[in-house]
Amino acid sequence: MNKAIPTETPEAPDADLQFGLAVRARRAQLGITLDQLAEASGVSPGSLSRVERGLLSASLRNAMAIARGLGCDIGELLQESDGPQVTRASEHRRIVHEDTGVARIALAKPAPGLSVIQYEVPPGAESSHFAAHRAGTREMFYILKGSVRVFAGTESVLLRTGDTAVLTMDSEHRFINEGATPARLILIVSTPVS
Structure with missing residues (x-):
C-alpha cells in the first residue's frame, strides 16, 4: 500500500x-x-x-x-476583507523620535503593500535616513503645512504647503524641515507585493 x-x-x-x-x-x-x-x-x-x-x-x-x-x-x-476599517484618532500609533522630535503617526494600511503615514516635523528637524526600499517602491508626499526638502539618493526636491511629489525610493532617502515653522505631511508608501 x-x-x-x-x-x-x-x-x-x-x-x-x-x-x-x-x-x-x-x-x-x-x-x-x-x-x-x-x-x-x-x-x-x-x-x-x-x-x-x-x-x-x-x-x-x-x-x-x-x-x-x-x-x-x-x-x-491582519486584514479584514469586508466592511469599513475605522481607526479612531486616539487609536493611531504615534512614535516620536527622542533626538529630533519628528513624530510619525501610522494612519492606515488599506491594502498589502500600501501604508498611509502622517509626519510632524519641527523646524530644522530631519527624519531618519531610510534604507532603499524594494525596487518599484514609490512614495507620495503631500505637504499639509510648512515646507520640507525630500532627498532621494543624490536628488532633492523642496515641497511647500499644498505641493505633492511622487518619488521612486530605491535608494537611501530622508527629509528635513528647512523652514522656521513646524511642517506636517502625509506620506503614502506603495510597495510591490509580488
Whole structure:
C-alpha cells in the first residue's frame, strides 16, 4: 500500500493569503530579508516563505513572533476583507523620535503593500535616513503645512504647503524641515507585493 505524502496546496484560505501578503509587504517596506526576519522572530526562513505565500497557516505564537520581528502589532498584519476599517484618532500609533522630535503617526494600511503615514516635523528637524526600499517602491508626499526638502539618493526636491511629489525610493532617502515653522505631511508608501 502506498503512503500518501502530504503536499502544500497552492489554494490557501483567504485569511492565510492576506496575512502572508501583509507580512511580505511589511518586510519589503522595512527592506529586510527572510533570513533577517527569521533571526528576529525565531521562525525558520522556510516557514516564513510558506507563510508569505499563503501556503502555511501561522500559529498564534508564530504570528505574534513574526509581528514582533517586523516591529509592529499583529493587528497591523491582519486584514479584514469586508466592511469599513475605522481607526479612531486616539487609536493611531504615534512614535516620536527622542533626538529630533519628528513624530510619525501610522494612519492606515488599506491594502498589502500600501501604508498611509502622517509626519510632524519641527523646524530644522530631519527624519531618519531610510534604507532603499524594494525596487518599484514609490512614495507620495503631500505637504499639509510648512515646507520640507525630500532627498532621494543624490536628488532633492523642496515641497511647500499644498505641493505633492511622487518619488521612486530605491535608494537611501530622508527629509528635513528647512523652514522656521513646524511642517506636517502625509506620506503614502506603495510597495510591490509580488
